[in-house]
Amino acid sequence: MSTRWAARLAVAAGAAAVLVLVLFGGLRSLLLMAVGWAGLVVAVAAAWWMLTHTGWIRAAAVLLMVAAPTTVLILYAAVGLMWAVLVSLALWMLAVWLGRAALVEDRPQGMPERSAGRAGHPFLIMNPRSGGGKVEKFRLTEQAEALGAEVVVLDPESHQDVEELARQAVRRGADLLGVAGGDGTQALVAGVAAEHDIPFMVISAGTRNHFAMDLGLDRQDPSTCLEALTDGVEQRIDIGYLHTGEPGDGNPGRVFINNASFGVYAEVVQSPAYRDDKARTILEMLPDLLAHNTGALLGVRAGPLAVEGPQAVLVSNNPYHRGDPAGLGRRERLDSGTLGVLCVHVANAAEATELLLQNGQGRGLTEATGREVVVHADVPVIPVGVDGEALLLPTPVRCRLEPRALRVWVPRNRPGVPRAAPPMDWRRVWRLALTMGPAAAGRKAAS
Incomplete structure (x- = not known):
């Protein structure tokens, strides 16, 4: 289906969603839509109050979160229009899906490879x-050794310095470094590979495999990543560094291949109780953190951008695609030469509601890009989440990017980077729906 026809069907489905309510609900349909939106706003506001308060206010907020949508559904059923509302909702969801599909531009050319x-x-x-x-499970050690690789399996009972293991291997003549593990371990070894300008290989044996996903690797079967040893291609990608010393002191800093997070999330994961009871720890710590009663007061500078007092900051090695409905998890390129910056600063329930209902477009979110980002604080040391690892770093923390500094070997044949649709924009969909086909445009020009 062409993008033009997808846009036209999106407009038709959206119109049908409204017509179903108008035809079968009459004037009551306007009231039904207003009540539905009001229930959604109340539920989102109640969720904010639940996260930012404790005691009886939190309990009341939880009740309101349940009561608001339940009341709306009861009202719909009472007037006998539940079926119409459900049909209208289904048509609207179809319209949004078609509209976002229509807005997907031709996939940008992939990263250069040889x-x-x-x-x-x-x-x-x-x-x-x-x-x-x-x-x-996938017999990765045996398969890699059969392909001529030297393999070191980490001892799960003792800590081993993977950076030092990689450096020792380079001194022995290793001309490729690879990791089957989590993103944090991959980042440390990638830093050594970049330092010595030798290839780096990712084996998607971690839990989330964010970096492997953005490289287009098969996350279901990590053994396919070993094909890079025999039939691979090389890509040059960017690499991020966290620097906590004085500029120009010769220390390259801590490597990150995905992102570095500051603020609420980094504070929570530093808690000793987090590993044993994540949900309870989050609920106990969030009220004070969101209100700035505890935790560091952050500030961010990225070029001309200056943000004071954000509750959460995410600095990423290349910007994330925010149109991804599954969340911030995809980067279509890793060689754009820029850091992505997201700052969240939500002061009240109204701003939280605006941020959610407008698909991340609101006063509570600041987005930017840059080659260097500086995060400062009102305390000398702050928690930082670096590729999933919890660290404590002295302030200010400088995040910088080294463009195309890492040589990555990946299999020639791989699934590819999942394509994320852009955020919904009804104006663009409408203009696309009105666009004439080539034949019609040609006839009009001829006349």
């Missing part, structure tokens, strides 16, 4: 605990 050849002495580090034991 044939990788073969490594003479590949060195791989494997974490047997990652991903619930994927190293053993």
Whole structure:
């Protein structure tokens, strides 16, 4: 289906969603839509109050979160229009899906790549605990050794310095470094590979595999990543660094391949209770953190952008695609040469509601890009989440990007980066729906 016809069908489905209510509800349809929106706003506001308060206010907010949508549904049923509302809702969801599909532009050209050849002495580090034991499940050690790689399996009972293991391997002549493990371990070894300008290989044996996803690797079967050793291509991608010393002191800083998070999330994961009871720890800490009663007061500078007092900051190695309905998890490119910056600063229930109902477009969210981002605070040390690892770093923290500093080997044949649709924009959909086809445009020009 062409994007033009997808846009036309989106407009038709949206119109049908409204007509169903108008035809079968008459003037009551306007009241039904108003009540539905009011119930949604109340539920979102109640969720904010639940997160930012404790005691009886939190309990009342939970009740309101349940009561608001329940009351709306009861009202719809009482007037005998529940079926019409459900049909209208289904048509509206279809309209939004078609509209977003219509807005998907032609996939931008993928990152440049060239044939990788073969490594003479590949060195791989494997974490047997990652991903619930994927190293053993997929027999990654045996398969890699059969392809000529030297493999070190980490001891789950003791801490091992993976950076030092990688450096020792380079000194012994390793000409490729690879990791089967989580994003945090991959970042440390990637930093060594970038420092020595040798290829780096990712084996998607972690739990979330965010970096592997953005490289287009198969996250279901990590053994396919080993094909990069025999039939691979090389891509040059950007790499991020966190620097806590003085500029120009010669220290490259801590590497990050995905992102560094500051503020609420970083504070929560630092709590000793977080690992044992995540949900309870979050609910106990959020009220004071969101109100700035506890935790550091942050400030962010990225070029001309200056944000004071954000509750959460995310600095990413290349910007994330915010149109992804599954959340901030996809980057279509890793070689744009810019950091992505997201700052969340929500002061009250109204701003939280606006942020959610407008699909992330609101006063509570600031978005920017830049080659360097500086995060400062009113305390000398702040918690930072770096590729899923919880750290404590002295302030200010400087985030910088080294463009195309990392040589990554990936299999020639791989699933590819999942394509994320852009946020819904009804004006663009309408203009696209009114666009004439080539034949019609040609006839009009001829006349």
